[in-house]
Amino acid sequence: xxxxxxxxGESGAGLYKMVAGAVLxxxxxxxxxxxxxxxxxFDYIQDMERVSDERLTLYESTLKLELNKYSYLPFLIxxxxxxxxxxxxxxxxxxxxxxxxxxxxxxxxxxxxILNPQGVVLxxxxxxxxxxxIGLDLYFRPYFxxxxxxxxxxxxxxxxxxxxxxxxxxYPVVVxxxxxxxxxxxxxxxxxxxxxxxxxxxLFVADANGVIILSSRPxxxxxxxxxxxxxxxxxxxxxxxxxxxKLHWLEARPSSIGLMDxxxxxxxxxxxxxxxxxxxxxxxxxLMGVRVLWERTLGSVLTSFVLVGLAILMRMFLKEREQKxxxxxxxxxxxxxxxxxxxxxxxxxxxxxxxxxxxxxxDELIExxxxxxxxxxxxxxxxxxxxxxxxxxxxxxxxRLMLSRNKLDELDPTLVKVSGIGDRMARVTGQxxxxxxxxxxxxxxxxxxxxxxxAMTLMLxxxxxxxxLVRLTLPGGRIPVRGDCGRFEQxxxxxxxxxxxxxxxxxxxxLEISANQQGNFALLYVQDTGEGIDxxxxxxxxxxxxxxxxxxxxxxxxxxxxxxxxxxxxxxIRAENxxxxxxxxxxxxxxxxxxxQMEGEDANG
Numbered sequence: 345x346x347x348x349x350x351x352x353g354e355s356g357a358g359l360y361k362m363v364a365g366a367v368l369x370x371x372x373x374x375x376x377x378x379x380x381x382x383x384x385x386f387d388y389i390q391d392m393e394r395v396s397d398e399r400l401t402l403y404e405s406t407l408k409l410e411l412n413k414y415s416y417l418p419f420l421i422x423x424x425x426x427x428x429x430x431x432x433x434x435x436x437x438x439x440x441x442x443x444x445x446x447x448x449x450x451x452x453x454x455x456x457x458i459l460n461p462q463g464v465v466l467x468x469x470x471x472x473x474x475x476x477x478i479g480l481d482l483y484f485r486p487y488f489x490x491x492x493x494x495x496x497x498x499x500x501x502x503x504x505x506x507x508x509x510x511x512x513x514x515y516p517v518v519v520x521x522x523x524x525x526x527x528x529x530x531x532x533x534x535x536x537x538x539x540x541x542x543x544x545x546x547l548f549v550a551d552a553n554g555v556i557i558l559s560s561r562p563x564x565x566x567x568x569x570x571x572x573x574x575x576x577x578x579x580x581x582x583x584x585x586x587x588x589x590k591l592h593w594l595e596a597r598p599s600s601i602g603l604m605d606x607x608x609x610x611x612x613x614x615x616x617x618x619x620x621x622x623x624x625x626x627x628x629x630x631l632m633g634v635r636v637l638w639e640r641t642l643g644s645v646l647t648s649f650v651l652v653g654l655a656i657l658m659r660m661f662l663k664e665r666e667q668k669x670x671x672x673x674x675x676x677x678x679x680x681x682x683x684x685x686x687x688x689x690x691x692x693x694x695x696x697x698x699x700x701x702x703x704x705x706x707d708e709l710i711e712x713x714x715x716x717x718x719x720x721x722x723x724x725x726x727x728x729x730x731x732x733x734x735x736x737x738x739x740x741x742x743x744r745l746m747l748s749r750n751k752l753d754e755l756d757p758t759l760v761k762v763s764g765i766g767d768r769m770a771r772v773t774g775q776x777x778x779x780x781x782x783x784x785x786x787x788x789x790x791x792x793x794x795x796x797x798x799a800m801t802l803m804l805x806x807x808x809x810x811x812x813l814v815r816l817t818l819p820g821g822r823i824p825v826r827g828d829c830g831r832f833e834q835x836x837x838x839x840x841x842x843x844x845x846x847x848x849x850x851x852x853x854x855l856e857i858s859a860n861q862q863g864n865f866a867l868l869y870v871q872d873t874g875e876g877i878d879x880x881x882x883x884x885x886x887x888x889x890x891x892x893x894x895x896x897x898x899x900x901x902x903x904x905x906x907x908x909x910x911x912x913x914x915x916x917i918r919a920e921n922x923x924x925x926x927x928x929x930x931x932x933x934x935x936x937x938x939x940x941q942m943e944g945e946d947a948n949g
Contacts, residue, residue: 396617400630403547404619407536407558407628411511414531417451418496418515421527427458430467431517431524441471441478454510455530461523463488475505486583487514491526494518498624500557501585503530509557533558537565546614546631549621555586556594557626564609567594607631789936790829792859792866793818799836800857810844810853817858823866824936827913832933835909835917838902839870839929846874846927864935865915871928876921885919 421427421444430440440458448456448469455477457468463483470476482488482504490497497514510530517525540547540560548559553576554569566586571593580586596609607616614631621628740762746755796818807814825832840855847853852873859868877885884890886907903919910917915933922928 393615393617396615396630396632399545400547400617400619400628403540403545403630404621404628406539407533407549407621408623410531410533410536411623414451414453414529415513417447417453417456417529418513418527421447421456421458421529422515422517427467427527428517428519428524431458431460432519437467440467441469444469445471451529453529454508454532457528458517459488459491459526459528461492461525466525477505480504484582484584485512487512487528488526490514491516491528492523494523497526497528499583499585500551500626501583502587504584507587508532509534537562546633547629548631549626549628552625553580555580555591564594567592569594569596788828789824789826790832792823792825792868792933795825795829795833796836796857796859796868799833799840802833803837803840806841806844807855810847812844812847812853812855814855814857817856819860823859823861825866825913825933826936827915827933828909831909832913835906835931836870838906842902843870843872843874843927846876847872848874850874861935864937866933866935868931868933869928870931871922871926873926876925877919877927882919882921886917 424443426440426443429435430437444456444458444467448454455469457465457470457477459482460466463481463485465477465480465482468477471478485499485501487497487499491514494516497512499512499514500509501512502509510532512528512530514526514528516523517527537558537560540558541562543560545560548556548561548564550556550569553572555572556564556567556569559565568591572580572591577591580591594609596607598607606613608614609631612633614633616629616631618627618629620626743755743759743762746752796816800814800816843855844853847855850873854873856871857869859866861867881890886903888904890904907917910931910933913933915931917932918930920928920930
């Protein structure tokens with residue numbers, strides 16, 4: 345005994361060493377390149393973030409410089425005496441138009457104009473052009489409303505005359521504490537986009553609503569970072585801010601690989617660095633491509649993979665030399681091992697033969713149990729056929745009487761009834777024949793509801809004789825079960841007969857049968873109001889020659905046979921006592937899943 349334990353311990357330790365020796369190289373071959381990849385990613389990401397921050401600072405300064413370069417112009421125009429006199433006293437607008445034209449030319453802005461308190465353009469620097477601003481009603485523009493409230497206005501949008509975008513800055517014209525108009529300057533920021541595009545950079549500026557107003561990629565302009573709500577679109581429409589047909593979602597989605605959080609735009613991955621632009625409601629984002637990172641990471645991983653692989657191969661080469669020496673020693677014992685294997689093969693073959701004989705005996709025992717049940721039900725079938733036979737004789741006599749009286753028109757309905765009685769008798773005998781037939785199909789498919797109905801039909805007379813009330817609760821649809829229908833009916837007959845025996849001395853005899861589907865199994869309940877299961881045999885209930893019948897009737901093979909049949913079907917059976925008295929048997933039966941259903945589950949999974 346001690347020697348066997350020692351040998352088992354040695355074999356277990358050897359197996360552990362063998363598994364560890366195989367797993368460790370694989371682990372090192374994968375883990376070390378992974379750690380190298382993470383380290384390279386972390387180091388390069390730090391560099392990328394630093395460079396992105398520096399580039400973003402540069403472009404932010406450029407944008408601020410461009411905006412601040414014209415911030416004085418609305419203030420200067422609002423305090424010009426000529427403009428103030430025109431807005432308060434009226435007169436010739438020509439001088440004001442020429443002044444605005446010259447100021448716009450000197451400053452290099454796109455346009456300069458003034459609005460009256462009603463939001464109408466009175467004078468403009470582009471007064472010579474065909475499509476000038478004079479007479480436009482810009483009351484709805486936010487920068488005009490800000491100016492009329494006595495504060496500076498800033499607004500980015502598309503012009504309503506030629507549709508060119510620009511940045512609008514406004515300042516109120518105040519005379520003796522009264523706002524008499526608003527001075528506005530429009531500047532062009534498209535040159536910045538051209539510079540960004542020529543530099544090959546990826547950056548954009550988005551407003552508070554997430555609409556991209558400036559971008560190094562023209563296709564991104566007026567796209568949105570998130571889908572806009574109906575309320576936001578209405579506000580944009582009322583302001584006349586952007587061309588609405590272009591306000592489509594850019595489909596910028598956050599993503600992450602390894603240690604890096606990225607943004608994916610049009611299937612391109614970028615490291616995004618964003619910053620709020622002071623003095624505006626804008627946010628500037630700088631995007632850096634991650635292709636170089638993957639190339640560097642992949643190169644480092646491949647290099648470390650090769651180095652670790654060479655080290656493992658060297659270790660394996662040295663270990664192989666040791667194993668060859670060990671194999672020479674083990675070769676001396678090979679002949680003994682072959683002899684043992686030959687003897688073991690003979691014992692295995694003998695065990696298989698014995699198992700086949702045992703299985704055949706078990707199958708014969710199942711069929712014997714079925715034939716025994718058929719014998720017990722012979723009386724029930726005879727009683728079931730007596731009534732149809734008596735009715736058949738009566739209808740035959742009626743037919744003869746009708747023939748003698750020449751009542752041929754009444755003959756056909758009677759013959760139809762005779763045919764129906766014949767069909768009923770054929771169904772009863774057919775069910776008994778089907779139940780008694782030895783089935784060889786262990787993995788077919790049948791409807792659980794029909795199998796229960798057939799078993800109930802065979803037991804119907806015994807239920808009536810025993811005055812047992814049967815309540816059957818089944819779902820409306822078909823319940824496809826995998827297995828042998830005939831053998832499963834034998835299980836039901838065994839359970840029904842056991843239930844009748846258990847309720848033999850009870851006044852209230854009720855048998856309840858219900859079924860439903862749970863996942864890939866059908867769950868069947870068979871419960872009675874009998875005396876229940878004796879606790880002394882509950883743990884051995886499905887063993888051969890163990891019986892729960894109190895009057896010494898039965899050999900105790902019915903439940904053992906039923907247990908084997910259910911196991912062969914791939915299901916399980918369990919018995920328990922009910923709280924209100926009686927026993928309950930629970931059967932889990934595998935559902936038959938068609939090839940179409942399996943393909944559908946694979947597609948969904």
